[in-house]
Amino acid sequence: VxxxxxxxxxxxxxxxxxxxxxxxxxxxxxxxxxxxxxxxxxxxxxxxxxxxCWGLADIAFVGGSLTNRGGQNMLEPGGYGAAVLFGPNTWNFRDVTEALLSLQAARVVTGPAELTDAVRALLLNPAEARRMGQAAREFVASQRGATRRTVELLSSLIADSKILDNSAHAA
Incomplete structure (x- = not known):
């Protein structure tokens, strides 16, 4: 093929x-x-x-991001250490894309020609692809445990509020 x-x-x-x-x-x-x-x-x-298959990739393009549909999950390829590429339409993953871009773990491409150029550049510079992938992997690892931290925060907020205070309902 x-x-x-x-x-x-x-x-x-x-x-x-x-x-x-x-x-x-x-x-x-x-x-x-x-x-x-x-x-x-x-x-x-x-x-x-x-x-x-993300674990097989050195470079990953995350689909949907070149259309108004919005991007797919960039954390999956990033967690496996792939250099992540995506289009400009990532409104549905804004926090993730901003973090990956600020860490230089990802790049935005605006269309097919830029995607082609970005893939070619990373294939010609595998050290840069590895650096991006490592930065992405480290970011994803830093986010592990987010559910536990969120539950702990919500639990403390509920405990400090009068939401569950039975005496407030007795009045």
Whole structure:
């Protein structure tokens, strides 16, 4: 399977440019229908399989972010240490994207040409891709335990309030 497979209607139209820029070939695959091929580039076009593959990536583009739909979860590839790329429409993950960008763990690309250039630049500079990935991994690790911390904060606020005070209802 080569770059010509990527130009099919199943893949985004700019995939061919990325694969050609990196020297191809690419493998379009599904975990439920493995092709058995070997390639440095893997494109998935199925639902529910991506999370199982983030650990294979050195560079990850987070979809939805080039459209008004909004981005997908950048913490998943970042947690595995991938250099994260996403488009400008990440309103639904604003805090995460701001943190990743401030740590230089991610980059914004505004369209297919910029995405192609960013992937090429990171492939040509693997030390920078590793640095970005490590920064992303460290950020995600720093956020672990957020649910526990939130519950503790809410519990202390409730305890300090009169919400659960039975004497307030007796009056």
């Amino acid at each position: 080569g770059w010509d497979k990527l130009a099919s209607s199943a893949g985004p139209p700019f995939c061919e440019e990325i694969v050609l820029a990196t020297g191809g070939p690419a493998l379009e695959a599904s975990l439920s229908h493995p092709t058995g091929g070997q390639s440095p580039i893997l494109l998935l076009d199925t639902l529910g399989e991506l999370a199982a």
